[in-house]
Amino acid sequence: MGLALAAASFSLAACGASSSASGEGSASTSSSSSDTSSDSSTISDATDTSDQPTGPYASGVHHATIEVTDYGTISVALNANVAPITVSNFADLVEQGFYNGLTFHRVVKDFMIQGGDPNGDGTGGSDTTIKGEFSANGVKNDIAHVRGTISMARSSDYNSASSQFFIVQKTAASLNGRYAAFGNVTDGMDVVDAIVDATADKGDSNGILPKEDQPVIASITMVD
Numbered sequence: 001m002g003l004a005l006a007a008a009s010f011s012l013a014a015c016g017a018s019s020s021a022s023g024e025g026s027a028s029t030s031s032s033s034s035d036t037s038s039d040s041s042t043i044s045d046a047t048d049t050s051d052q053p054t055g056p057y058a059s060g061v062h063h064a065t066i067e068v069t070d071y072g073t074i075s076v077a078l079n080a081n082v083a084p085i086t087v088s089n090f091a092d093l094v095e096q097g098f099y100n101g102l103t104f105h106r107v108v109k110d111f112m113i114q115g116g117d118p119n120g121d122g123t124g125g126s127d128t129t130i131k132g133e134f135s136a137n138g139v140k141n142d143i144a145h146v147r148g149t150i151s152m153a154r155s156s157d158y159n160s161a162s163s164q165f166f167i168v169q170k171t172a173a174s175l176n177g178r179y180a181a182f183g184n185v186t187d188g189m190d191v192v193d194a195i196v197d198a199t200a201d202k203g204d205s206n207g208i209l210p211k212e213d214q215p216v217i218a219s220i221t222m223v224d
Helices: 084-095 189-202
Strands: 061-068 072-079 104-108 112-115 149-152 165-168 181-187 217-222
Touching: 061 084, 072 084, 072 189, 084 181, 084 217, 104 189, 112 189, 181 189
Parallel strands: none
Antiparallel strands: 061 072, 061 217, 072 181, 104 112, 112 165, 149 165, 149 181
């Protein structure tokens, strides 16, 4: 299944790569999508789930820096009190060096930039998929998809997120409760804007950039 986050007019089936490809996530904000949010009686705090991780990134707020070659540094705060599974997974991949040398393969102006795919085309991920921490999947998560939010891409399978993440350039309220937001940019939105300005017009109809135009993630580092 494709791993691209779709812009407002895209359906799930139109999000990037072929639905037969293996991988992680398509976010749709189509107004025609049905409301799949869980009833409030079925929503629990993430800390109450059986999937609760352990380790240094299972709680608290942690910080990371994303170094983008030729663009600069994006600093993010990651909230494990809200999304412990997502933050732990992201931090584990960071500490493995998984993201170093990967790219932002998908850029959609006034929506988001998406990266973390080893295939560079929206079809790839790590060896692990994780539980989606959002209300439509029965998990309380009140981080809104406003400008600067960092969140996880996924396919139509709620528990398919792996390594691909996106940073919201412009508020996308229709993603709230449907994708696992797990933090926010604290510095470097000018870098996000610069990436969009330099590359958004080079992508295909889904925003997938040619390999030679994809901004390179030189490294991601956990600060604390």
